[in-house]
Amino acid sequence: MEDVGCEPDVITYNALINCFCKYEQMPKAFEFFLEMKNNGLKPNIITYSTLVDALCKEGMLQLAIKFLVDMRRVGLLPNEFTYTSLIDANCKAGNLNDALKLAKEMLQVHVDFNVVTYTCLLDGLCEEGRVNEAEELLRAMIKDGVAPNLKTYTALIHGHIKDKWMENAMGFLKEMMGKNIKPDLLLYGTIIWGLCSQSKFEECKLVMTEMKDCGISANPVIYTTLMDAYFKAGKTKEALNLMQEMCDMGIEITNVTFCVLVDGLCKTGLVQEANNYFSRMPEFNLQPNVAVYTALIDGLCKNNCIEDAKKLFDEMQGKNMVPDKIVYTALMHGNLKHWEFQEALNIRSRMSELGMELDLHAYTSWSGDFHKVA
DNA sequence: GTAGGGTTAG
Incomplete structure (x- = not known):
């Protein structure tokens, strides 16, 4: 670009900085951040949000906060992207209270929550086992006119399954499908994982079939989870059939699969x-x-x-x-x-x-x- | 050009 006299602008630099952030090359990202400033370009809200997000994901929350101060100094206010990155990072670091404080601050400065903000908070509540509050948040967002999507429901369903509320989880699945939102591989995997943990194999088979009918094929992890559950429930024959099915269908077999297989057979007394x-x-x-x-x-x-x-x-x-x-x-x-x-x-x-x-x-x-x- | 969801073994 420079050779042909085409000057990179803020958008060019933002794309570049984002790239280096995503490939975990923060020093390079900062190099370009300095370069753009030296070239007389002003980093904008997207530049700062990108860097704040990357710092959060690298676990450098303190430095991210410093950038927040820096951006305010140059007259830029954090937007829903900046806040959501910070909220998500705090949730994932187990600082739910700090995340909730940031959410409160958003309300005070009139930056609206969007579906991503809500999903992060909802996931954070679920991670802490506060699934009832997560459900309340779902109702609140709907009331607020923000429509929950596949990712929102996945977080909520996963939270309920983790807390052994399989029935409620299935209720949310139904609610989601009622809104014409279709499960994807991630959500199917989550549901199968939940059904396996409760040895509900008939329902599991139904879900597997439904998934196939939707054109989504189960991955090696789903197969291995199911095989392990079969062994642990004493269903050796079904487990072995599944191994055969994996081979027939060309599903990748890993050390984990063999570990489940060998352990399952041994614990059934079939050491040979x-x-x-x-x-x-x-x-x-x-x-x-x-x-x-x-x-x-x-x-x-x-x-x-x-x-x-x-x-x-x-x-x-x-x-x-x-x-x-x-x-x-x-x-x-x-x-x-x-x-x-x-x-x-x-x-x-x-x-x-x-x-x-x-x-x-x-x-x-x-x-x-x-x-x-x- | 910026933010969000899941899972397997001894």
């Missing part, structure tokens, strides 16, 4: 089956990670195959994988269970050396086993 799947991982171009190893090691320990568990543990270390607290704990309990007293103590000291403190759960379990053996 688990081992078979484990050996087949290279066919999927996968190298088992520590979590998958742990699932099988734990399964072997609990099914009287401590020697195989130890072999697997050595194999894992041979592949330069660093054992973590969870796998050490599984092996430690396995050894105790098999009266391998000294070995269990050795693992416990190794954990101490590595700075891995037993948490309350591991410790209670350790003491229990210890006394049994003693």
Whole structure:
């Protein structure tokens, strides 16, 4: 642009600054901020809002506030974008009270809430478990003439599901559909996650079908969530069918999928089956990670195959994988269970050396086993 | 040219 004598203007710089912000290159963004000022251009409300938002997302709230002061100094007042960025950042940092203070300030200076502002506040309330107030806010925005959209309802539905209010969540879904707003992959995923947590598999299947009919295909996370829920509910056959379905449909299989599969089979007592799947991982171009190893090691320990568990543990270390607290704990309990007293103590000291403190759960379990053996 | 929603494993 400069070569052909086309001078960049404020909009050009704003686009550029936004780009560097989005690609997490704040120093570059500030460089252009200074450059535009040096070129005699005045940063406007969009420039400042962009930078304030980026600083918020980088967790530099204090610096964002400084920019707010700076923009006021040059005669620019924060608008609904600036306020919404700050409100959202405070909500996500767990400072709901500060977010509410900012909202109050908006009212005082007559900057109206829009659908995004409301959604951020509503999500913040949900995150704190204040779902009733979130619902009140939904009613207030509608009364105020601001129409909630898909994202607003998703936040509200997610909040209710997280608080185990599945019925209410489904009520909001119905209300949303009544306004002719269609769920997308995110919302379907949220609903399936909720139904899984309550082992409502029939409803889950209905939702999966509905989703498919709408032309939205379930992603690997949704499949894995469902598979895990099937295993944990003792529905081994359904879980395995789902694995087959994933393969048939070309859904991406990851270490998480295998972890769920191996763990599920082990906890059902089907250690041999688990081992078979484990050996087949290279066919999927996968190298088992520590979590998958742990699932099988734990399964072997609990099914009287401590020697195989130890072999697997050595194999894992041979592949330069660093054992973590969870796998050490599984092996430690396995050894105790098999009266391998000294070995269990050795693992416990190794954990101490590595700075891995037993948490309350591991410790209670350790003491229990210890006394049994003693 | 600026702001908002979800989820999986040991």
